[in-house]
Amino acid sequence: MEIYRDEKKRLYLEQILLTELFSFPVEENMEIHEYKRDDWIIQEGKRPDYLFYVLEGKAKIYITHQNGKVTLINFINDQEYIGEMELLHDVYYTKGIQASTKTICLALPMYYYRKRLLEDTKFLRELSKFLSAKATHMAAKYTQSLAFPLENRLAEFILQTSDEGVYKEKHVTVCDYLGVSYRHLLYVLNQFCEKEYLQKAGRNYQIKQFDSLYRLAKVIENK
């Protein structure tokens, strides 16, 4: 992890419209942190000292259960907050947050800014929107996981993450994200290949029948 200082900080900050996020000046005690791929931004179970706002990059939220299973709860993208749960609640089980690409964040020390943040309308309004979207998204994932087998959820995931007709996610990550065993994921991917929805190309999968996948994915949406 690197903290931007002096000139580097100043240069970077010039690109950011802080006034869109906060209605009070934050420059002074605010830091800019850069995390490398696979760095832990927050460790599971350890309260963070900062409220983060992701400027660039992508991260993953993980939780470890007592039976050893690990679930990738969700991805975090730019323009999202990290540590907001701890800002709002004194008691909270902190999830682990890991950078999945190079990730650059604003980092506001909580001890210093907490009070002012909780009185800042602009910040609170943005946070509310973010949190409501997060709650909605989790509710959707929850009900979908109960109502549909992997076949449908995987089809949707493939369409969402494929790039120019090629699906190339790591199986291990996908298992954690969709909450199924590695073995089962392979079964269903093989089914897709047998039905010629996909075709294996080395480690990757080429989408052959977009519409078949789309049909499977479509039934899980609520619109």
Added chain:
Amino acid sequence: MEIYRDEKKRLYLEQILLTELFSFPVEENMEIHEYKRDDWIIQEGKRPDYLFYVLEGKAKIYITHQNGKVTLINFINDQEYIGEMELLHDVYYTKGIQASTKTICLALPMYYYRKRLLEDTKFLRELSKFLSAKATHMAAKYTQSLAFPLENRLAEFILQTSDEGVYKEKHVTVCDYLGVSYRHLLYVLNQFCEKEYLQKAGRNYQIKQFDSLYRLAKVIENK
């Protein structure tokens, strides 16, 4: 559904500390709605005209999937909001909300109060806390449903909802809530009876081995 008027409204309002919720006066255009058990407070797919705040009672959030499966996403209790998603987002798939007991709500017409609500620090701070708790709760339910079989989740549910050692929830509701089939719920309840964790008493179940259930429930918590 009944709307409290005049004297009834005034009398009821006397008990409420509106200043804890909003920092601007809301009495004027605010209504008080009373819903009977099983009334729909919001119909699935139809945008509500009000932001509600539950004063008394309990309600259920439902979603219907395209394959016909219905999930009871969550319960709503007093001091919680209804319709806040629609307040914050112009595009949102509205879930159905049904009163499960007599439920009394503050009802603020959105068209009238929206703007002021979104500028009210006190309201936004409360809403943020509510939403963050909601997001956390949904995330927990999601990961638990992926990581543990019904046995564990049901044990927790029984302990949470039983009253003086007696479990008496409707099977149908529990199926929707825990996202399993009726048939499977009965299987697992029967297992609990065979292992003598529970004993059937008419329609209800008497808890016989609190500690066995507790052991099953405990492993799903993250603390």
Added chain:
DNA sequence: CTCAAAATAGGAGATATCTCATATTATTTC
């Protein structure tokens, strides 16, 4: 370059959960 670790791959058998069908018993409604 080499070795360890991570990722991919698939077999075999178990089990968690589902669907469908059918009865019986409460509860509600007119």
Added chain:
DNA sequence: GAAATAATATGAGATATCTCCTATTTTGAG
């Protein structure tokens, strides 16, 4: 209070998903 509706109950067979095992290939660290 009879008929319709909702809730409870259980069997039988299917399937979605898991665990455990083993082997090969790729990647990363030194």
